[in-house]
Amino acid sequence: MKAELIKKEGNVVNFKLTIDNDKFEAAINKAYNKNKGRFNIAGFRKGKAPRSIIENNYGKGVFYEEAIDIVFPEVYPSALDELNLAPIDRPSIDVEEISKDNGLVLVVEVEVQPEFELGQYKGIEVAKVDYNVTEEEVDAKLKELQERASxxxxxxxxxxxxxxxxxxxxxxxxxxxxxxxxxxxxxxxxxxxxxxxxxxxxxxxxxxxxxxxxxxxxxxxxxxxxxxxxxxxxxxxxxxxxxxxLPELNDEFAQDTTEFDTLAELRADVKAKAEEEAAAKAKGEERNAVVDAVVANTEIEVPETMVNAQIDNSIMELNYSLQYQGFSIEQLLEMTGKSMQELRDEKKEDAEKSVKASLVIDAIAKAENVEVTEEEVQAEVAKMAEAYNMTLDQIKEALKPSDLEDIKGQLRIRKTIDFLVENAVIA
Incomplete structure (x- = not known):
């Protein structure tokens, strides 16, 4: 297999993909074996006619289309690696040549991720976030416990x-x-x-x-x-x-509804957990502020294809959420008086921000050689097993290879953001 760049205009790349004749012949034979039962040839039982006889009757190229469908997915990823391309849409294919000398020659056109220069991403300055837990907030959380016990x-x-x-x-x-x-x-x-x-x-x-x-x-x-x-x-x-x-908030309430013996102990625990939540919230906001600042420092023309794909995912997630509640996206549109296009338009700005952020984070990960080890993936799988109350073997059996790739991708994003935060000035 050989890949040769022809031209690149904007985010659209054209390249020539040459597949040697032996490999293409093997794909033709696979196509023949898969489809020979469809042909009725005089003098042969159905499915028993030799490939050459079928080609003589229906044309030499009768199996070419199926063979291309077989061989192209096998070589396309290697071609992308060879040319260092990151596609964002499905490719279109034109057949340039099929011959014994040159094999199968395809011209492939595909839209790829945009090229851009990263802006400043180290030494980013963001304001420190502090949340102080007040006694009134503790009272409100105790009130929630009281309401639950009502x-x-x-x-x-x-x-x-x-x-x-x-x-x-x-x-x-x-x-x-x-x-x-x-x-x-x-x-x-x-x-x-x-x-x-x-x-x-x-x-x-x-x-x-x-x-x-x-x-x-x-x-x-x-x-x-x-x-x-x-x-x-x-x-x-x-x-x-x-x-x-409502039960009275006293020591008896603490004993009956929690593991504590006194209301004072319960109150101290509620406050400690609230402070942990506040610290986590502050840290999350600081991380988001760092990412937002880094993304803002980089100029990118975000491809419409990626934006539309992100909107599709957002609407699909919304539909899943509505179905869980017994509704559908169609009912939501009817109740709000909106069209699907209006809903998509509403989500476009957030989709553009999300796509831009993902492109910038991915570029930083490459620039800083951020890698995820197999041990880190397995540790994350173990955390998932614990969270879902499953054994490690059970969750490993449930996860598909694509799921593991998704986990690896999320870990890479997390490690990249960790790197940005570590190199930021938060004060």
Whole structure:
């Protein structure tokens, strides 16, 4: 195999790829063996006709396309290495020649990563970030623990914000019940904002056993067109009211809900963990500030192909997240009144920043010879096994080679950022 650069215009490279005749012949034979069962040749059982007979009947090049599909992926990576190219899109291929003397000669066109000069990336100055944990913040975290230990108890009092009302309801528009507007035994937390604006407010002051007409107007941008902006009436029956009962914050609370014997010990532990979180947050912001400053120092014309690929990934992740919640991207677009193109346009700026950062970090990693060892990859795999509560053998079996490459790539990025932070001035 031989690769020869023809020309480079901007980020588009053309090169000639020559594959010797023996290798191409082997690929043709593979194509023949894979496809010979498709041909019906008089005098031969199906799939038994020799390659030469099939070529005589259908043309010498009958297996060329399949053979190229077989051989090209085998030699393309080596050609990229030989020419030191980093493609960002799929290549296009033109056949220039097929002969016994020269073998298979292809002209390949592919878009590659842009070339650019790195700006300053050592000695970057960023402001130190400090987060002081206040007693009020500790109180708030203890309040969260108290809320988690709360329980709902039945009450005959009037409904207030924060109470949970168990209700039956049915909605009517112009005295006609509408689809999707009816439920029985629904638990509604008053003040949660989970119902149409104004609905929950009209239940405040009511008690279990009461029935009330709730008059509301659907938002103008409501996803159901027939209800958007429409005034409706919900006939509501209040089956019961539950109020949140909070345990008292004292030594007994600490003993019952944690491993500590006193509230003072629990408070000290909550504060220590909050300080750890604050320190980690500050460190993360400092690292981001260093990366942002380094990226800002480098001028790059970010390829549209890479930006679009990043937007595709972002939308795919959004779709996965929505599906986990029982929604789809189509429902999101319908509810927000946006088109897919508008959603893509919204994500473009962040995508451009992400692509630029990845290009700069990769260039610095190459310039500084940042490498990831097999031991570092295996150590990361061991951490993943612990995090997912799996054995090392289980997670190794679950990981594909591409997953290990992704892990290696992430470690390389992390080590490169570590290098930038170590060489930055943070004060």
């Amino acid at each position: 329980r709902l108890v039945d009450s005959d009092k009037e409904i207030e914000n924060g109470d949970t009302a168990n209700i039956d309801f049915e909605g009517f528009k112009d005295d006609v019940a509408f689809e999707g507007g009816k439920a029985e035994g629904h638990n509604l937390v008053i003040g949660s904002g989970s119902f149409i604006p104004g609905f929950e407010d009209q239940l405040i002051g009511k008690k279990a056993g009461e029935e009330v007409d709730v008059n509301v107007t659907f938002p103008a941008d409501y996803h159901a067109e027939e209800l958007a902006g429409a005034p409706v009436v919900f006939k509501v029956k209040i089956n019961g009211v539950k109020v949140k009962e």
